[in-house]
Amino acid sequence: MKPREICKGVRWMGALDWNRRLFDSLIPLPDGTSYNAYLIEGSEKTALIDTVDPPMAEVLTRQLADVKKIDYIISQHAEQDHSGTIPLIMEKYSQSILLCTPKARDLLVDHLGIPAGRIRTVEDGETLLLGDKTLQFIHTPWVHWPETMVTNLPEDRILFTCDFFGSHIAMSDLYAGDDPYIIEAAKRYYAEIMMPFRTMIQKNLKKISEIEFDFIAPSHGPVYDHPEDIISAYEDWASDKVSNLAVIPYISMHGSTETMVNYLVSALAERGITVQKFELSTTDIGKLAMALVDAATIVIGTPTVHVGPHPSVFSATHLANALRPKLKFAAIIGSYGWGTKAVEQISALIPNLKVEVLGTVMCKGLPKDETFAALDALADTIRDKHSSI
Numbered sequence: 001m002k003p004r005e006i007c008k009g010v011r012w013m014g015a016l017d018w019n020r021r022l023f024d025s026l027i028p029l030p031d032g033t034s035y036n037a038y039l040i041e042g043s044e045k046t047a048l049i050d051t052v053d054p055p056m057a058e059v060l061t062r063q064l065a066d067v068k069k070i071d072y073i074i075s076q077h078a079e080q081d082h083s084g085t086i087p088l089i090m091e092k093y094s095q096s097i098l099l100c101t102p103k104a105r106d107l108l109v110d111h112l113g114i115p116a117g118r119i120r121t122v123e124d125g126e127t128l129l130l131g132d133k134t135l136q137f138i139h140t141p142w143v144h145w146p147e148t149m150v151t152n153l154p155e156d157r158i159l160f161t162c163d164f165f166g167s168h169i170a171m172s173d174l175y176a177g178d179d180p181y182i183i184e185a186a187k188r189y190y191a192e193i194m195m196p197f198r199t200m201i202q203k204n205l206k207k208i209s210e211i212e213f214d215f216i217a218p219s220h221g222p223v224y225d226h227p228e229d230i231i232s233a234y235e236d237w238a239s240d241k242v243s244n245l246a247v248i249p250y251i252s253m254h255g256s257t258e259t260m261v262n263y264l265v266s267a268l269a270e271r272g273i274t275v276q277k278f279e280l281s282t283t284d285i286g287k288l289a290m291a292l293v294d295a296a297t298i299v300i301g302t303p304t305v306h307v308g309p310h311p312s313v314f315s316a317t318h319l320a321n322a323l324r325p326k327l328k329f330a331a332i333i334g335s336y337g338w339g340t341k342a343v344e345q346i347s348a349l350i351p352n353l354k355v356e357v358l359g360t361v362m363c364k365g366l367p368k369d370e371t372f373a374a375l376d377a378l379a380d381t382i383r384d385k386h387s388s389i
């Protein structure tokens, strides 16, 4: 893709990674992703905001072929999908200076081997004059590492935000427009990348609400030309509000846990609760993460393997704990052959979830009448708890 002009002196550059299907060897990318960089050419100085993932470096260097001079490289986030090509760009533009937050400085030295002497740190609110354009740096920690910042270009009313508001999606359109699928992709991104830092996101949303802009230009996904849509979505996702939704990640080996889960799904639906169930040997974990953005309750379903939970349940529970969703309630259901410590082991995996545990239903072998009665009682409890929030 060739560079594209957002307005006079501001060009999108970067790479569309249509075929990438996994990020961090963990996160599914059903729509690929993009690594956006932005070239800002003022009347006196030129700045490049962020770069691209190193495997795509050649795309960016080709786009810069006719750019004779870059004075400043702005690193808004030290993670390599944005910073990884900075050394190459600094080599090409040997007079350039790298600007970043004080916390980013060490990370860029450690991760990329950039000489500290070529880095200049910027304070929160500091401005940089490029002639007829000004860049203002606003520290916004934890979107998504502790060192992150966003960059305001007031003359053109553009806010550059790197991971903040990003979406893993490769698309030929430069702008998001009002396509609801972009918000869906951004929700997946939020769930997988941002959700653990929800309280910091609330603070950062408040901080940027003091800035006037017409465009949000993230470093993944399209540019938002209706930024109010994504800001409103973020306000909702990061709020303390939960939905009347129960999420059931589970796996089954010989069918008992599956029978219990299906019974509970029906029992909850009869009581007016929306349910999303995720069979963990086949599910897209991004979908599970998205469901956890809004859910009030998680019910973990597991058979017993060597006394503990099934390893797939162990892994999904560990992930849910790391993502720190705003869940209010939890329960554990499942089955065992001759003995189990699955409940104790799962309970030990979720210290980050500030949930009230509503109960456990574990059955030996096939589910029986008393198992279904216990699941009905659990469904009653979940209904009552949901109606109280």
Ligand code: FEO
Residues within 6 Å of the ligand: 077, 079, 080, 081, 082, 144, 145, 163, 220
């Ligand atoms: Fe897109 Fe946290 O890097």
